[in-house]
Amino acid sequence: MTAARGRTGRPPLSEERKAAVRLEIARAAVGLFIAQGVAATTGEQIGQAVGVSARTVWRYFPTKESCVRPLLSTGVDAISAALRQWRPGRPLREAFDHVWETEPDPPGPDVGALLRLTRTEPGLRAVWLRTHDEAEPAFARALAERSGLPADDMRPAVWAAMLNAALRAAVEQHAQRTADPGTTPAAARADLADALRTALTLTEAGLS
Structure with missing residues (x-):
């Protein structure tokens, strides 16, 4: 009788570590895109900047443009939580005061430069718009919960679309x-805080 073979190779990465690797790849991709342009950047270069193979890059992202997504999607959970905590009768911008008061982000890639690239790079533009498109249902659920409305009510979906468009315009x-x-x-x-406060103020009447 032979002994059962144990698992060989590296142990699987935890979800936390996978998220960290995705963020490392995103930061490297943004730095390269800003420095030399999207067209001149390859998956191999992105991998080398992180210390992984191009194959690993493609395991996490389908295209080089999509590598930036973790940096563009940050804040969705914080926005949803703020919407749930928005108290009736209070200005919407007050629900986000704690966001403005957080500590500055650690040094990293210039996300502002990345956003400017989304105006001229169709691939990055598609990732940016899709990120907002996929965030909208989360905002709608938060607004429905806050308002005590059923999930199939149209009003939270419309409010979420208004808020989403306003936030995107403000950030751009x-x-x-x-x-x-x-x-x-x-x-x-x-x-950024001033732009977002202005956007929230402009949309508040429709969201109330």
Whole structure:
């Protein structure tokens, strides 16, 4: 009788580690896209910047443009949570005050530059728009929960679409306004907060 063979090779990565690898790949891709352009960047270069093979890059992302998605989708959970906590009769922007007060992000790729690239790179534009498209149902669920409405009610879906479009417009305008290389991180963060507050104020009447 032979002994049962044990599992060989590396142990599977945890979900936390997979998310970390995806973020590392995203940061590397953004840096390369900004430095040399999307067309000149290869999966092999992205992998080398992280210390993994191109095969690993493609295991996590179907295209090089989609590598940036983890950086574009940050904040969806925080926005949904803020919407659920939005108290009746209070300004919508107040529900997001804790977001503006968080500590500055650690040094990393220039997400503003990435957003500016989405205006000229069709592949990146598609990823950016799809990211917002997929965030919308999460916003609708949060608004339905906050309003006590059933999941199939149209109103939360319409409110979510309004909010989503307003946030996207605010972030894109912020990216254009902070294109000057001399803009400090603190100034950029303040500008983003101001842009998002303005967007929330403009949409509040329709969301109330």
